[in-house]
Amino acid sequence: MNRRTTLAAATALTAGLALAGCSSSSSDAEPELKIGQAFMPEPVNADMAGGFLVVKNEGKAADKLTKVTSPLADDVTIHETKNQKMREVKSFDIPAGGELDLERGGSHIMFMxxxxxxxxxxxxxxxxxFEKAGLVKAELPVKETTYNPKHH
Known part of the structure; x- marks a missing residue:
């Protein structure tokens, strides 16, 4: 009976070490997000505005932007523009080692x-x-209506 108990304990310890090894290696693969180049052109009309920024992922795991909220508006959505048509999307992918560029004429944040x-x-x-990184706060400096850093 003593031999079975020792064998069971050794098996449990080995399984525990294997699981611990798995969890420590997965923590290395986390997204590392940095927000930059953020701005909002001063809106022309009083009921809607666009927001633009770049999310850089310097980590080894991909992430997704799933939602944007702001005290400025109750209805904040994310949009992509393809073939000169804008449509709301549920999320944007941010690849590991890559970036998400929300820019004028392309994908963007919409405040309604x-x-x-x-x-x-x-x-x-x-x-x-974000799906993995959670909540990240940022500020959009309000620039002149025609501001476009890609053309400056």
């Missing part, structure tokens, strides 16, 4: 039903919700 019209020089707070 603004609670107030932001003015140039102000900053708009947003919360980016």
């Amino acid at each position: 039903g603004l609670k107030k019209k932001p003015k140039q020089g102000e900053k708009v707070s947003i919360e980016l919700h």
